[in-house]
Amino acid sequence: MSDFVEQCRQEWRRLGVPDPLAEEMAADLASDLADAEAEGVTAEELLGSSAFDPRSFAASWAGERGVIPEPPSRASARRIPLVLVGLTALAAITVIVAALLLATGEPKVSLVASRTTRAHLSSPPAVLVVPPPRVNRQVIRTSASAPVEWILLFLAIVALAFSVWLWSSWNRSRPPAAPAS
Amino acid sequence: MRRMAPRSQRQTELLRGVLDLCLLAVMDEGPAYGYEMTKRLRDRGLANVGEGSIYPLLGRLERDGMVETYRSASNGGPQRKYYRPSSAGRLALALGVSEWRAARDAVDAVLAPIKVEVVS
Numbered sequence: 494m495s496d497f498v499e500q501c502r503q504e505w506r507r508l509g510v511p512d513p514l515a516e517e518m519a520a521d522l523a524s525d526l527a528d529a530e531a532e533g534v535t536a537e538e539l540l541g542s543s544a545f546d547p548r549s550f551a552a553s554w555a556g557e558r559g560v561i562p563e564p565p566s567r568a569s570a571r572r573i574p575l576v577l578v579g580l581t582a583l584a585a586i587t588v589i590v591a592a593l594l595l596a597t598g599e600p601k602v603s604l605v606a607s608r609t610t611r612a613h614l615s616s617p618p619a620v621l622v623v624p625p626p627r628v629n630r631q632v633i634r635t636s637a638s639a640p641v642e643w644i645l646l647f648l649a650i651v652a653l654a655f656s657v658w659l660w661s662s663w664n665r666s667r668p669p670a671a672p673a674s
Numbered sequence: 675m676r677r678m679a680p681r682s683q684r685q686t687e688l689l690r691g692v693l694d695l696c697l698l699a700v701m702d703e704g705p706a707y708g709y710e711m712t713k714r715l716r717d718r719g720l721a722n723v724g725e726g727s728i729y730p731l732l733g734r735l736e737r738d739g740m741v742e743t744y745r746s747a748s749n750g751g752p753q754r755k756y757y758r759p760s761s762a763g764r765l766a767l768a769l770g771v772s773e774w775r776a777a778r779d780a781v782d783a784v785l786a787p788i789k790v791e792v793v794s
Binding site: 517518520521522524525528529538539540541543550553554555556557558559560 | 707708709712721722723727729730731733734736737751752753754755
């Protein structure tokens with residue numbers, strides 16, 4: 494009989510029944526089973542066919558008493574993946590766009606805000622001034638500049654990795670699927 | 675066509691709808707813990723209270739506010755959880771008994787003309 498109570502206790506723990514309530518139910522059940530045994534009443538006579546299925550019995554009792562924590566609603570369970578889907582899609586699109594921009598030639602956007610060649614610029618020279626042969630001066634970009642495309646690509650890859658991590662976390666925390674009836 | 679239910683199964687099904695009333699009735703006689711209620715039911719001929727026993731039903735009555743509970747030692751034994759009907763439980767019992775009697779009378783009116791011969 495103590496084995497029956499122990500299996501009930503395990504089931505309540507698995508279902509997330511708060512420990513004090515589980516202990517209370519286990520103590521009541523153990524006392525009743527002991528009384529019954531002392532009077533020659535079998536567990537089957539007391540519990541019916543539930544005597545052979547402690548897990549179902551425990552789940553039924555806890556469920557009827559309303560002490561099993563509510564699982565997250567289906568709506569809120571869906572909301573998280575929608576956010577994740579959005580983040581993943583945004584990161585993936587950004588990766589593709591940044592990669593395309595980089596692949597199609599010279600970066601078109603640069604963090605170098607000015608093409609000026611004035612001498613008072615204190616940062617390392619981002620541009621190399623080549624005196625124009627005649628009228629206009631040419632500005633030639635050098636690799637010292639930080640193209641926005643590279644930064645965008647880096648951030649998008651980080652975001653993609655983060656979304657992958659979120660997906661795996663969400664998958665681990667997802668409640669198990671209900672058994673097919 | 676659905677098979678006729680065996681006798682014990684029919685008893686279980688008939689009881690299922692009124693077992694909560696029976697529990698409220700026996701605890702209305704005086705506060706009782708789980709096994710004590712089983713004994714009171716058995717003394718009145720309800721030896722087998724059906725699948726799942728009374729515990730889930732007591733849980734539901736408690737959840738629905740039909741019973742009040744308190745803990746007390748039983749005859750020097752361990753602490754037990756005693757149940758007694760709440761005011762809502764007493765009202766539910768009164769209404770339920772009225773419904774049961776109406777249903778029983780209606781079924782009796784249908785079944786009364788049937789002559790039962792028991793062949794031993």
